[in-house]
Amino acid sequence: MTQHLKRVAVLLALSLLPIHGSAQSQVNQEIETLLRWVNGEYSNQQQITDGELDAESNLLFPIFRKIDIPAFGDHVIYLQWPIGSPDGRLQRQRIWTFDQSDGAITMNFFTLKEPEQWRDAHLDPDKVRAMTRDDVIAYPATCLLPVMRAGEVFLASIPPTCEIVSQGTRITMTLWSEIIISENRMTYREAGYRPDKSVVFQVPGTSRYEFNKLKD
Numbered sequence: 474m475t476q477h478l479k480r481v482a483v484l485l486a487l488s489l490l491p492i493h494g495s496a497q498s499q500v501n502q503e504i505e506t507l508l509r510w511v512n513g514e515y516s517n518q519q520q521i522t523d524g525e526l527d528a529e530s531n532l533l534f535p536i537f538r539k540i541d542i543p544a545f546g547d548h549v550i551y552l553q554w555p556i557g558s559p560d561g562r563l564q565r566q567r568i569w570t571f572d573q574s575d576g577a578i579t580m581n582f583f584t585l586k587e588p589e590q591w592r593d594a595h596l597d598p599d600k601v602r603a604m605t606r607d608d609v610i611a612y613p614a615t616c617l618l619p620v621m622r623a624g625e626v627f628l629a630s631i632p633p634t635c636e637i638v639s640q641g642t643r644i645t646m647t648l649w650s651e652i653i654i655s656e657n658r659m660t661y662r663e664a665g666y667r668p669d670k671s672v673v674f675q676v677p678g679t680s681r682y683e684f685n686k687l688k689d
Contacts, residue, residue, distance in 0.1 A: 497573070500573040500576060500577070500578065501573070503578060503622065504548050504571050504572075504573065504578055505548075507571060507578065507620065507627050507654065508539050508548055508550065508571065510627070510654050510655065510656050510657075511537045511539075511550055511569075511654055511659070512537055512538060512539050512550070512689060513536075513537060513686045513687070513688060513689045514534070514535070514536050514537075514559075514686070514687045514688050514689075515533075515534065515535045515536075515537070515659060515684035515685060515686050515687060516532075516533065516534050516535075516684065516685060516687055517531070517532065517533050517682050517683055517684050517685070518532065518685075519683065519685060520680075520682070520683055525680060526677060526678075526680060526682075528557075529557075530556075530677075531556075531677050531682070532556065532557055532558075533554050533555070533556055533564065533682065533684070534554070534555045534556075534558065534559045534561070535552060535553070535554045535555075535659075535684055536552065536553050536554075536555075536595055537550050537551075537552045537569075538550065538551050538552070538594075538595035540594065540595060540598055540601055541598060541602055542568070542601050542602060542604050543602070544604060544605045544606060545568060545570050545583075545604075545606075546570050546572060548570060548571040548572065549568065549569070549570050550568070550569040550570075550571075551566075551567075551568060551591075551594050551595055551601065552565075552566065552567050552568075552569060553565070553566045553592065553593070553594075553595075554566075563588065563592065566584075566585050566588045566591060566592070567582055567583065567584060567585070568582065568583040568585070568604075568609060569581070569582050569583075570582075570583075571620070577619060577620070577621075578619070578620035578621075578627075579617045579618065579619060579620065580617065580618040580619075580620050580629045581611075581612075581616075581617055581618075582612065582616075582618075583609035583610060583611055583612075584609060584610040584640075585608065585609055585610075586608055586609060586610060587608070591604070591608075610640060612635070612637060612648075613635065613636070613637065615632065615634040615635055615636070616631055616632075616634075616635035616637070616648060617632075618630060618631050618632070618650070618652075619632070625655055625656070626653050626654060626655045627653070627654045627655075628651070628652070628653050628654075629650075629651075629652040629654070630649075630650065630651045630652070631648050631649050631650045631651075633647065633649070635647060635648045635649070636648075639665075639673075644665075644667065644673055645667070645668060646665040646666055646667055646668075646673045647665065647666045647668075648663070648664075648665055649663065649664045649665070649666065650662065650663040650664075651663075651681075656686075657685065657686040658683070658684065658685055658686065659684045659686075660681050660682065660683050660684070661676075661681060661682045661684065662675075662676065662677070662680070662681035662682065663675075663676040664676070
């Protein structure tokens, strides 16, 4: 485990608490901090250099951009992950949204129905401003991620109640994901499990992606 992850583990163990405070503005300030930290261009080149992951399947150059899509609220991130190079094919595209509920931050995520239509949306804001909920695949409310502040990081994790049916394979599975966000770094891992607990997929295998911010 890297020193960064050890530090995160200690912080989470000591101070993993929901964001409290009755003032709506306080929570909104936390959301703005979170979006500012997320926003940027990243790479996990260091993991490849260290031999932790293979370049062919796992060298990524993720882009996370705050964009304006009125149909999805005030706090929206568009993301795309080119693989191999910054101009490579896209491994994934998503919409992330952040909101508050009972004084805590929640995160939602959406898959794009026609991904190629929205490629490079961060370079052309007008391209996505008219996007509606009909353009995405939504997930059940049980898949909302609570977002918690632990010192110098935010942690978002899909709860164990998130059960879906895969659009492609029609396999029923429970989704799991953990995202740890700091000002210049993000770690990400994701998995799907059948009802018998067997693995449908794991991203990235048994490890996690460690993305370092290249620029805002």
